Amino acid sequence: MWRQADKYGVPRICFINKIDKMGADFEHAVDTIRKRLSAKPVAIQIPIGQEDKFKGVIDLINMKAIVWVDDTMGAEYVTEEIPTELKKKAEAFHAQLVESIAENDDEILHKFLEGEEITADELRASLRKSTIALKVFPVVVGTAFKNKGIQPLLDAVVDYLPSPLDVPETHGLNPDNGEQIFRKADDKEPFSALAFKIMADPFVGQLTFIRVYSGQLKTGDSVLNTGRRRTERIGRLLKMHANKREEISEILAGDICAAVGLKGVSTGDTICDERHPIALENITFAVPVISVAVEPKTKADQEKMGMALGRLAQEDPTFKVHTDPDSGQTIISGMGELHLEIIVDRMMREYKVEANVGKPQVAYRETIRKHSEAEGKYIRQTGGMVTPRFVSIRTSQAKGTSSLMTSWAARCRRNSSSPSIKAFRKRSKAAFWRAIRWWM
Numbered sequence: 001m002w003r004q005a006d007k008y009g010v011p012r013i014c015f016i017n018k019i020d021k022m023g024a025d026f027e028h029a030v031d032t033i034r035k036r037l038s039a040k041p042v043a044i045q046i047p048i049g050q051e052d053k054f055k056g057v058i059d060l061i062n063m064k065a066i067v068w069v070d071d072t073m074g075a076e077y078v079t080e081e082i083p084t085e086l087k088k089k090a091e092a093f094h095a096q097l098v099e100s101i102a103e104n105d106d107e108i109l110h111k112f113l114e115g116e117e118i119t120a121d122e123l124r125a126s127l128r129k130s131t132i133a134l135k136v137f138p139v140v141v142g143t144a145f146k147n148k149g150i151q152p153l154l155d156a157v158v159d160y161l162p163s164p165l166d167v168p169e170t171h172g173l174n175p176d177n178g179e180q181i182f183r184k185a186d187d188k189e190p191f192s193a194l195a196f197k198i199m200a201d202p203f204v205g206q207l208t209f210i211r212v213y214s215g216q217l218k219t220g221d222s223v224l225n226t227g228r229r230r231t232e233r234i235g236r237l238l239k240m241h242a243n244k245r246e247e248i249s250e251i252l253a254g255d256i257c258a259a260v261g262l263k264g265v266s267t268g269d270t271i272c273d274e275r276h277p278i279a280l281e282n283i284t285f286a287v288p289v290i291s292v293a294v295e296p297k298t299k300a301d302q303e304k305m306g307m308a309l310g311r312l313a314q315e316d317p318t319f320k321v322h323t324d325p326d327s328g329q330t331i332i333s334g335m336g337e338l339h340l341e342i343i344v345d346r347m348m349r350e351y352k353v354e355a356n357v358g359k360p361q362v363a364y365r366e367t368i369r370k371h372s373e374a375e376g377k378y379i380r381q382t383g384g385m386v387t388p389r390f391v392s393i394r395t396s397q398a399k400g401t402s403s404l405m406t407s408w409a410a411r412c413r414r415n416s417s418s419p420s421i422k423a424f425r426k427r428s429k430a431a432f433w434r435a436i437r438w439w440m
Contacts, residue, residue, distance in 0.1 A: 004117070010015060011162055012161075013139075016139060018145075020050075021143075024054075026046060034145045040135065045058060045060060046086075048086065056068055067080060074147025098123070104136065124159055124160075128159060169185075169282065171281075172278040172279050176277065184255050185214060190275070191216060191223070192215060194210065194269075196209055196211055202350075208259045209437070210251075213254075216251065224277055233258075235261025237257050241359050270282075288318060288320050291334075292340055292360065294344065301353050309321045312343055319333070373394045
């Protein structure tokens, strides 16, 4: 994920989660980011207590303590002065924060060297510029399960991550001639958006999550699927929340929403204005690294399993399904054991499919390893007349010995007939495969 963000130049914030768990170490986590990711993390918060003693954070920008009320599951918090025992530690981290910001901002550096006071607004504005430029990565801390640290995290997203107006123009290709096209994040530009997620909903059908890069989209508009050269109509537009959805009539540049009615769109497809086609950069997905075999428990589950796996594969491009030609097993592949466990759990829970999961069977194979020749004679008497047939067979090693392959070459003498050669090939191949099946 970090490499993908580096590849596409995506600014980011680091959230150190589960600080209330046993063995949690904030400073070690920050140091790990620095060493393993070769990044420059900048802590803008430090925890007040760790493990089971965690109760709040110290905001290093405003130099205030934020303490959550335990009875409210993180819904309420109070802002107060920094505890005396953490005053020196907070001042040391604050100094490191100012130094890191000053390295990338000449005005802050001048004030820092002159010993002038630097306000919180100046620190916040300078840190935002450095974060957007990928020079630093702000670090916040909390425990998401108990909702502690979530409000400051959301504030940090607003304060330090870029809005659509802060990023460069989006570029794509003209599907007709391959010329490069640029689109600004402006409502007046021609419409263009990228479908970044597909989700099957039991109430409204397929939901296509889109991010609008330019222009605007309204309910009932027709859009062009650039990859498939197909026009589709927008049925409904939904603004998705955590546990609810809100129906909207239009979406503007820079927004994200879910569209209903796009049946032929897949993850990574570009949809745009029919009169101004553009193909945005597609999403590159990782290759699956682990596979397991699944089989339905009953005949009734067989058809449902195929439909369920098809829908899950459509939602998740890193999830693949295929049937092994040798064993006949249905093989599912994904990015890890947890990934496949979630897929199987969803199949059972959402689609009511009962299935067994196990290791894929391995088909052992053999091959011819050296050149060999043999000759056979077949004599048949018809109508008092003896008719001999002579056939010679030559076998040789095929290219690559990992699969069961053989090259058959039959040549006959003058008194052999074409039907005898055909019969020989048919019988010899059948006997060969029978022997292999017996061996396996």
